Amino acid sequence: MTQRPPQVWAGIDVGKGHHWITVVDADGDALWNRKVINSESDILAAFGEVMDTADHVTWALDLVDGPAALLLGTLASHGQNPRYVTGSKFAAFKKSFSGQGKSDLKDSYIIAEFARCLRRQTVPVPAPSRITKELTLILSHRSCLSAERTRTINRMRALLTSIFPELERSFEFARSDGPLVLLCGYQTPAAIRRMGESRLTAWLA
Structure with missing residues (x-):
């Protein structure tokens, strides 16, 4: 019967739909490898086997x-x-392995070997607290809203430039909501002229 080793290293090539996990021993020999679907049941099964x-x-x-x-x-x-292998260090380490091309199985083995040989160059991954998870979700949502607002304003600027370039040049969308309020009601030179300065000022106020 093969003796159970005291220490092994499990390299994980993370993917959206599935991960590849390879386990190596102290000599760098692969003891176990498997494609693991990114689902709780499959991850738990693989965890138990490893x-x-x-x-x-x-x-x-x-x-x-x-x-x-x-x-x-x-x-x-x-x-x-778990430990994190940064992209730049992984790329440099990968060059020492023979063979060309990329495969998830190969990368998971190289990640395991990196952790075995160069553990001090890996980064510990602390378990996030509940408040950290909640803040991450909030900040992610805010970033999405900010990016969408920027895209909308850029599209509006491009359209306004084709209709009324002088008005577009005079607007500072980032500093005031006034331009957006104006464009909700009036977008063309003719419409603004018909409104007149005094009525337009009163309407904006």
């Missing part, structure tokens, strides 16, 4: 947000402390 391969597992992955959220949450809930 934990059965050794007394201690060091987890390493190449992404710590987005598609990795469920995976990181599962590891944190089971007391695991």
Whole structure:
């Protein structure tokens, strides 16, 4: 019977729909690898199999947000402390491996080897607190709203330039809501002339 190793390293190539996980021993030999669907049941099944391969597992992955959220949450809930391999360091380390092209299986093995050989160059991934998760969601939503507002104003500027370029040049959308209020009612030179300065001023007020 093969003796259970005291330590192994699990490299995870994170993907949107699935992850590839490869486990290596102290000699760099692959002991286990598998495609893991990004679902709680599949991640838990893979977690149990990997934990059965050794007394201690060091987890390493190449992404710590987005598609990795469920995976990181599962590891944190089971007391695991994964390590992050940054993109630049991974790319430099990958050059030392023979063969061309990219594959998820190959990358997961290289991530595991990076964690085994260069652990001090990996970054610990702390489990986020509840307030951190909530703030992340709020900030993400705010960023989306800000980006959409910028896109809308840029489209409006482009359209206004084709109709009334002098008016477009006089507006400072970032400093005042006045231009947006004006354009809600009047967009063309003819419409603004018919309104007149005094009535337009009163309407804006």
